[in-house]
Structure formats: structure tokens, C-alpha cells
Amino acid sequence: MTQTTRTRITHQPHPQADRVLTAGALAFLEELHDRFDDRRLELLAARQDRQRRLDAGELPDFLTETSDIRAGDWKIAPLPDDLLDRRVEITGPVDRKMVINALNSGARMFMADFEDANSPTWTNCLDGQVNLMDAVRRTIRLDTGGKAYRLNPTTATLLVRPRGLHLDEKHAALGDRALSGSLFDFGLYAFHNAHERRSQGTGLYYYLPKLESHLEARWWNDVFTFTEDHLHLKRGTIRATVLIETILAAFEMDEILYELREHSAGLNCGRWDYIFSYIKKFRTRHDRILPDRAQVTMATPMMQAYSRLAIRTCHRRGAPAIGGMSAFIPVKGDPQKNERAFEQVRVDKEREATNGHDGTWVAHPGMVALATEVFDRLMPGPNQIGCGKQLDLTVTAADLLTPPQGKITEGGVNTNVDVSIQYLAAWLDGRGAVPIHNLMEDAATAEISRAQLWQWAHTEQRTEDGTPITPEGLTRLIDAHANRLTREQPGREARIREAAALLQTLITQDTFEEFLTVPGYQHLT
Ligand SMILES: CC(=O)SCCNC(=O)CCNC(=O)[C@H](O)C(C)(C)COP(=O)(O)OP(=O)(O)OC[C@H]1O[C@@H](n2cnc3c(N)ncnc32)[C@H](O)[C@@H]1OP(=O)(O)O
Ligand SMILES: O=CC(=O)O
Ligand SMILES: [Mg+2]
DSSP states (O other): OEEETTEEEOSOOOTTHHHHSOHHHHHHHHHHHHHHHHHHHHHHHHHHHHHHHHHTTOOOOOOSTTHHHHHSOOOOOOOOGGGSOOSEEEEEESOHHHHHHHHTSSOSEEEEESSTTOOOOHHHHHHHHHHHHHHHTTOOOEEOSSOEEOOOSSOOEEEEEOOOTTOEEEEEEETTEEEEHHHHHHHHHHHHHHHHHHHTTOOEEEEEOOOOSHHHHHHHHHHHHHHHHHTTOOTTSEEEEEEEOSTTGGGGHHHHHHHTTTTEEEEEEOHHHHHHHHHHHTTTOGGGOOOOGGGOOTTSHHHHHHHHHHHHHHHHTTOOEEEEEOOBOOOTTOHHHHHHHHHHHHHHHHHHHHHTOSEEEESSGGGHHHHHHHHHHHOOSSOOTTSOTTTTOOOOHHHHHSOOOOOOOHHHHHHHHHHHHHHHHHHHHTOSOEEETTEEEOHHHHHHHHHHHHHHHHTTOBOTTSOBOOHHHHHHHHHHHHHHHHHHSTTOHHHHHHHHHHHHHHHHSSSOOSOTHHHHHHHOO
16 A cells, blocks of 8 residues: 555555656545545435335426426537538447547547546556547557557547546555545546646546436536636636436436536437336336347437437537437347348438437447448537527427337346346456447446346246246356356356356345445455
8 A cells, every 4th residue: 555645545556657647646536535525425315215205106297496497598508620521420439449540430429438438457547548549649659569559640639537426445445434526537537637638728528427306417517616716727628528327317418417517518318228217217117127138229219319309408408419428339240130230220320410409429440431431420519509409399297208119028027137147247357348249338238238127027027928027047157158158258168157156136125226336346456
């Protein structure tokens, strides 16, 4: 254990810790912690209070106390030039090779992810900061022996997604409290890159994950304002796109934009966490059960209402509404499956562009050209903010809350077990995004799988053929899948058993775990 200013770093030194955890950077993190961490914990407690009310039967609705904000005529601050055209955004973990590949991918934007796509090991989190510092300075390189990675002359604009409010950085503590993962990721990127960014004529651009209310947006806005003052940055140097990826935030889109209006760069439809949040918030309600994960597509009325409302809300406020991630990725060695994957992505992107989204997300460089072609064809200008689409739309609470029709199938149950074990095993290995059955899987998609298993077992659902879904039955299924996976993946038995044990606890315990990454983090070094 080493003592550095007031912050205790409780892990063996990272080889580049001297670059990242400088005295100045730690002092800044301490300022953020002292000013904002009590409020963060209060906001997390407020989430629990809200959950208790939902468990008692309350349903979300648009807030009465903020109706003047929804009715009012206001706009977010004008967008900087480099955030006007965001037609294709690639996302990926903060791994060095991925950062270079994503910046070179031809996408307009790259969201470097400390959240869903990152397994927050100490190494990954500190490596990520080093990689971003080098990317901002354009010195990032990698030689793998077989290949030399360098930045192209033209690269994507960088956006950074810090961890959500629920995650701690357990390797850095102040007093008896771990630092907030959000403030750690946000603060280090801001501290090390603000002045470089300013000298390059641009700003610090972020994505904010998993917000559940406009009060959480207010917290982030206060963090931004303090940071700008502290680092002597002009107001609005920091701009953030908020992911609308919880069912509760869908009822507060205007309010979230309003709170962040000096710092906003719009909203994004984070569809996977949105589905997870719907399951989580209504976990005990028999009238809100979702069918198999594969059936909850963006074409369903509930998901269409959410995406169209995001577009309408953003465009009334001069803000971009970015679409979401199709989980289809290129399929190697099977041209037919590959063609189907591209077709799925094409349909998804055409739906988004036609509805009025101003850009979209792709998971893989192989999908950049396709998504760009769709948006070039259907979005002639840099964005669709003034296009008038969705402006006459009315979305009711029922539109957002009515679950899509569909079935729970034996295949759906098996897929959820299989994907959950495989993803957890990868995450525990330090990989936060992986291809499984030719789909991109990350923390958000895996959350859907494990949350469905808990909900189906605890609300006594049956598959379409009448088989009851029970904790005991799921335990047997987890064992069977774990046995098969250990045979298929020699050398990984211990990890697969660890993942299976974690999954079993998550889905058989009486209480629903808020995030799988919270107990999972206890297993990570
Ligand atoms: C719900 C949400 O939050 S979505 C946002 C969070 N999720 C993500 O960001 C997932 C991003 N995608 C990925 O991580 C990856 O595409 C995966 C894990 C799904 C698949 O990765 P791989 O198995 O490595 O794919 P594949 O082998 O086809 O990669 C081919 C090349 O593309 C690169 N690549 C693949 N995906 C990406 C990406 N998102 N960004 C940059 N480079 C990428 C690989 O590094 C590899 O490079 P190389 O040829 O130089 O070695
Ligand atoms: O972060 C994105 C999502 O879909 O979840
Ligand atoms: Mg998400």
C-alpha cells in the first residue's frame, strides 16, 4: 500500500501510475470527492426509495413539478462545430489497440468506454487513461510484432464514457470510502486532457451512463461547472451526451437536457440498458414481464415510443438525438450469416435515420461503412435537428410502459444462461465486451439475460410449452451449461465455474442485485 497525498492507492503500482496518478491529479480527485461524493450517495439512496415505491405498485409518469420545463421555450447551448455531424459513432473499450482502430475506423465519433464495454480492473482503468492521454496528443502507437498501429491523419472525435454512479473505484480510497468510479474516470480524463483539448480548439466530450433522474443530471452539471472553474476552462468546454437508458429517465428527458443545458450535447438511446432497466424496475410485477430477449427489438411499439420521444424532445431543444447499438457484428467464415448480420444492421440504421435520429452507434469497424451509407442516403444535412420529424408526436406513459407481445421459450431461457456464464467469465478475465454467438455482448446485454432469469423464476413464469421456470430448474441448467462450456473451452474450467457460481447466486437469491458488476467487482483485482 502506498500513501499519496490523502488518497490511499490500495493496489500494486501500475507501470504508468506516475503519469496518471500525479499529485495534481489526486488532489483534483480529492476535491471532487469532498464536494460531490455525499450527494452521489444520496442520489443512490434515492434510487432505492424509488424502487420501494415501484415495488409497492407505483408506475412512472411525467413529473408534475417540472411541467413548466417541459412546456417552456428554451434550447441547449449551441453545439460546437465538431459535434454537429455525428452520423456514425463507434464504441469500444479503452484497450490500446481498440482505441487506435476505433479512431481510424472512418466513424465520425469514437466513444471510449469505461462502462458497459470495460471490465474495471485496475489495469484496464489506468491503461485506459494512458491510452486516452496518448490519443489526445496523437502519440498513441502499438507494435504487436505482426502489425504496427498508428493514427491516420484524420481520426474520429473522441467522447469518453465514465463509469455509472453505482460503481466505486475500490483501489483508490479517501478515509474509509472508495472513490466514485464516475469521478475517477471523469476527473482523470478532464485533468490530464483539458488544456491539450483547449489548445486543439476543441473541448472535453463525455457520454453519461445509466442516469435515473434529472437530479442526477444536475449533479453531473455541478461537477462540470466546478471542473471548468477549477481548471480555468470556459463555460461549456465540457459537453455531455446523456444516455437515456433507464425507463425512469425516459420520463425526464426534457428535464435532463434542461439541467445540463450549458453542457449538453444531446441524448442517446441506450437500448440494452433500457431493456434491462425495464426488467429491473418492474421485476416483481406479473403484468410487465418481457418475452425472450431476442423478441424485444427496436421495432416493438414500446421501444419505438422511446426512440421517437427522444428525437422529439432533443429536436425541440436544439439537441442531437443519437440512436443505439445493434448487437450484430461481422461473422467470420460464414458468408450467409455475415450477410444476415449486415442486413439486420442496415434495417436498424434505416429505421433510426428515417425516424429522425442524428446519428447512430456501431460496435465494430466493419459496420462503419454500412451505417455511414445509410445516414448519408437518409440524412442529407449534418444532422436532422431542424427537420421537423416527430414534432407532432404524442407519447403517453402507457406507450412507454406497455410491454411488447411475445413468448418465453426454452431456447430463450437456455440462451440467457449460456450468455450470462460466458459473459461473466470473460468479464472476470478482464474483458468487458466479447463476441458470443456472433453478437456483441457487454455488461448491458448480459444484464438483460441474468435479470430475465431472476424475474422469470421469481414470478413463476412458464415457457411457452408449459415448463415452469424455477430457481431449482435454473440451477440444474447452469450446471449443465457450465459442464458443456468447460468441455468446449479447455483450460478455462476454474473461470467458468466461478462465473456459473456467481450467476447462480444472482438468480436464486431472494433479492434482485441492482447491477451484476457490483458483486462481480468483488472478484476483480
Ligand atoms: C450496450 C452498449 O453499451 S454498446 C457500447 C459498448 N459496447 C462496445 O463498445 C462493444 C464494442 N465492440 C467490441 O468490443 C468488439 O467489436 C467485439 C468484442 C464485439 C468483437 O471484437 P473482436 O472479436 O476483436 O472482433 P474482430 O476479431 O472481428 O475484430 C477485427 C478487428 O477489428 C477491431 N475491432 C473490433 N471491434 C472494434 C471496436 N469496437 N473498436 C475498435 N476496433 C475494433 C479489432 O481490434 C480487430 O483489429 P485487428 O484486425 O487490428 O486485430
Ligand atoms: O449503453 C448502451 C446501451 O444500450 O446500454
Ligand atoms: Mg448502457
